[in-house]
Every structure is written in C-alpha cells, then in structure tokens.
Amino acid sequence: KASKKAAAKRGKPAQRGSSNVFSMFEQSQIQEFKEAFGCVDQNRDGVINKSDLKETYAQLGKLNVSDEELESMLAEGKGPINFTVFLTLFGEKLNGTDPEETILAAFKLFDPNATGVVNKDEFRRLLMNQADKFTAEEVDQAFAVAPIDVAGNIDYKSLCYIITHGDEKEES
Numbered sequence: 001k002a003s004k005k006a007a008a009k010r011g012k013p014a015q016r017g018s019s020n021v022f023s024m025f026e027q028s029q030i031q032e033f034k035e036a037f038g039c040v041d042q043n044r045d046g047v048i049n050k051s052d053l054k055e056t057y058a059q060l061g062k063l064n065v066s067d068e069e070l071e072s073m074l075a076e077g078k079g080p081i082n083f084t085v086f087l088t089l090f091g092e093k094l095n096g097t098d099p100e101e102t103i104l105a106a107f108k109l110f111d112p113n114a115t116g117v118v119n120k121d122e123f124r125r126l127l128m129n130q131a132d133k134f135t136a137e138e139v140d141q142a143f144a145v146a147p148i149d150v151a152g153n154i155d156y157k158s159l160c161y162i163i164t165h166g167d168e169k170e171e172s
C-alpha cells in the first residue's frame with residue numbers, strides 16, 4: 001500500500017503541471033494533436049522515439065534524415081516525449097513563448113543591480129522607443145497583468161511566470 005501511495009503522490013504534481021497545457025487549446029485542437037501524435041508514434045507505445053520519427057519521415061518520402069537531426073528533435077522534449085510533452089512543445093511553438101529562463105535573462109539586462117524589479121515608467125519608455133516599438137495601448141495591456149508594487153516597480157520574476165504559465169487571476 002505504501003508504494004501505491006508514493007506512486008499516487010508522484011503522479012499528482014506532474015498532472016497539475018501539465019493541466020495548463022491542455023487549457024491552451026480547444027478540445028477539437030487537442031483531438032487533432034492526439035491524432036497527429038498517433039501518426040508519429042509508429043509503434044503505439046505512447047512515447048515518440050527515434051525509430052518513430054525515422055519511420056514517419058520515411059512515410060513522408062524523406063529517407064535521408066540524419067540521426068543527429070532526429071536526436072536534436074527528441075532533445076527538445078527534455079526527456080521521453082509522451083502526449084503531454086508533445087502538446088507542450090507544440091504549445092510553445094504555436095504561442096511563440098520563449099522559455100522562462102530566456103525571458104528572465106532579457107529582464108535582467110534592465111536590472112544591473114539584480115534587485116528583481118524594473119521601474120514601470122522606465123520600462124514603458126523602453127518598450128515604446130526601442131526595437132519592436134509598443135503602442136501605449138499595448139504597454140497598458142502588458143501592465144494590466146504585471147505585478148507592480150506601490151513604488152512603481154515591476155516584479156519581473158513573477159511577470160515571467162505569468163507570461164509562460166498564464167495568469168491565475170484570468171482563470172478564476
């Protein structure tokens with residue numbers, strides 16, 4: 001019994017973490033991804049491996065895929081690619097969201113003293129005047145979900161979490 005409880009406990013966090021990826025898609029989209037996953041999972045073991053990818057490419061007429069290419073694709077999953085991982089990878093690609101570490105690294109450029117915050121007004125000025133210039137409305141939309149303290153500082157670690165995992169307030 002103890003091992004059953006331990007296995008159940010181990011399973012729970014993974015389910016909670018993965019439930020968010022399912023909320024990114026409509027039920028019909030999830031069904032389409034499930035069908036696509038089934039097409040790629042050639043041996044029907046619930047996990048996409050190198051031979052599954054090689055076989056899928058062969059069916060599509062591409063016979064010269066190198067092992068390095070296949071291994072590179074599999075490495076994106078950072079472990080076995082089951083359906084949840086498959087859906088997560090597609091979610092990241094389709095939503096164009098960078099990994100949390102990448103977004104944090106970008107914010108750290110504006111936080112030379114490593115305080116964990118950036119000034120809202122300074123950040124607004126940068127967003128509206130640098131690179132892909134934001135409009136005032138786009139900045140306001142971004143700041144609507146940003147955790148801003150009374151001093152006008154954005155807690156960018158929390159904002160990165162919201163960007164990559166969704167805003168808890170939006171869901172309730």
